[in-house]
Amino acid sequence: MMKSEEVMRILENAIRIGKGVIRYGSVASYIPELAKADKNKLGICLYTIDGNQFETGNTEDRFTIQSISKVMALCLALETFGAEFVFEHVGVEPSGEAFNSLVELDNRSNRPFNPMINSGAITVASLLVNHYSIEDMQKYMQDVCEDPEIAVDEAVFQSEMATCARNKAIAYLLKSKEIIDTDVEDSVTFYTKMCSMSVNARDLAMFGLLLANDGVQLSTGKRLISSQTVRMVQTIMLTCGMYDGSGEFALRTGIPTKSGVGGGLLSVSKKKMGIGIYGPSLDKKGNCIAGCELLGYISEALHLHIFDTREWKVEE
Ligand code: DON
Numbered sequence: 001m002m003k004s005e006e007v008m009r010i011l012e013n014a015i016r017i018g019k020g021v022i023r024y025g026s027v028a029s030y031i032p033e034l035a036k037a038d039k040n041k042l043g044i045c046l047y048t049i050d051g052n053q054f055e056t057g058n059t060e061d062r063f064t065i066q067s068i069s070k071v072m073a074l075c076l077a078l079e080t081f082g083a084e085f086v087f088e089h090v091g092v093e094p095s096g097e098a099f100n101s102l103v104e105l106d107n108r109s110n111r112p113f114n115p116m117i118n119s120g121a122i123t124v125a126s127l128l129v130n131h132y133s134i135e136d137m138q139k140y141m142q143d144v145c146e147d148p149e150i151a152v153d154e155a156v157f158q159s160e161m162a163t164c165a166r167n168k169a170i171a172y173l174l175k176s177k178e179i180i181d182t183d184v185e186d187s188v189t190f191y192t193k194m195c196s197m198s199v200n201a202r203d204l205a206m207f208g209l210l211l212a213n214d215g216v217q218l219s220t221g222k223r224l225i226s227s228q229t230v231r232m233v234q235t236i237m238l239t240c241g242m243y244d245g246s247g248e249f250a251l252r253t254g255i256p257t258k259s260g261v262g263g264g265l266l267s268v269s270k271k272k273m274g275i276g277i278y279g280p281s282l283d284k285k286g287n288c289i290a291g292c293e294l295l296g297y298i299s300e301a302l303h304l305h306i307f308d309t310r311e312w313k314v315e316e
Helices: 004-019 032-036 066-081 083-089 103-107 118-128 134-145 154-161 165-176 184-195 201-212 227-240 243-253 289-301
Strands: 043-048 053-057 197-199 257-259 264-269 273-278
Touching: 004 043, 004 053, 004 289, 032 154, 043 201, 053 201, 066 083, 066 118, 066 134, 066 184, 066 201, 066 227, 066 257, 066 264, 083 118, 083 227, 103 165, 118 165, 118 184, 134 184, 134 197, 134 201, 154 184, 165 184, 184 197, 201 227, 201 264, 201 273, 227 243, 227 257, 227 264, 243 257, 243 289, 264 289, 273 289
Parallel strands: none
Antiparallel strands: 043 053, 043 273, 257 264, 264 273
16 A cells, blocks of 8 residues: 555656656657757656546646557547458557658558557548548547547647658558558548647546546546457557557556657556656657656556556555
């Protein structure tokens, strides 16, 4: 058993540890609007399955969700089309390449390696765009994060659309291989808009809690996502969520996590908690540098590694 004050003390330590490495990273600049972020921001929020909330730092600051939206898009696609159909279009193997690589897709495979890299997520977006409007996607994100304020950040959206030649190249390559059959421009626009939704660390923690609770919303008892989908999505987060840093991150923290170049991290600790982190200073692989560092510490301090058998419960 662990007291609430002890958890808060661990979070304060975590922020200190994270701040210690912020200077070794930098904010994303390939999307010009993201370069305006303050690299010193850092916040963490935990929502636990027994109804507690712990947070410290910049947990109310809004930032664009970016690649973390790939997790929501995958959930919606699996629920809508079923796993068999979705995984005919996109694989489930870690790629060992950067998130925006198209090398392997072109040379080695007729399917994107997994739904967490851009080629895979653009493929998932091309499935969704046939059935859903971006407003539907926005509503889905609002529901799973329990935040009606989630909306497209127009400045970031426009900024990425003006500089997304590589994603368009990926999408046209996918089209040439007949992996996507919808309009390329529509698919890239849908993908870029879902990446441009603005969230905060609390939203990510709430979505993490939903996954940690097997897809059942804690506040209402309502099932929003099926058990099978939750299980598949977490497996893919663990093996592919941090791109070519996924193996090392899994070893260090053992927490299924997805990063976004806006600085967000979404983490899920089964039957324990959802964790949301915001810190726009990124490491070379595009993952929040402070968040990765502090999650290693938190995982050990709170026994969150997926293969850790020690008990964890907060005492009021
Ligand atoms: O497509 C892109 O490049 C961005 N919209 C998202 C990339 C991203 O978040 C990679 N994550 N760490």
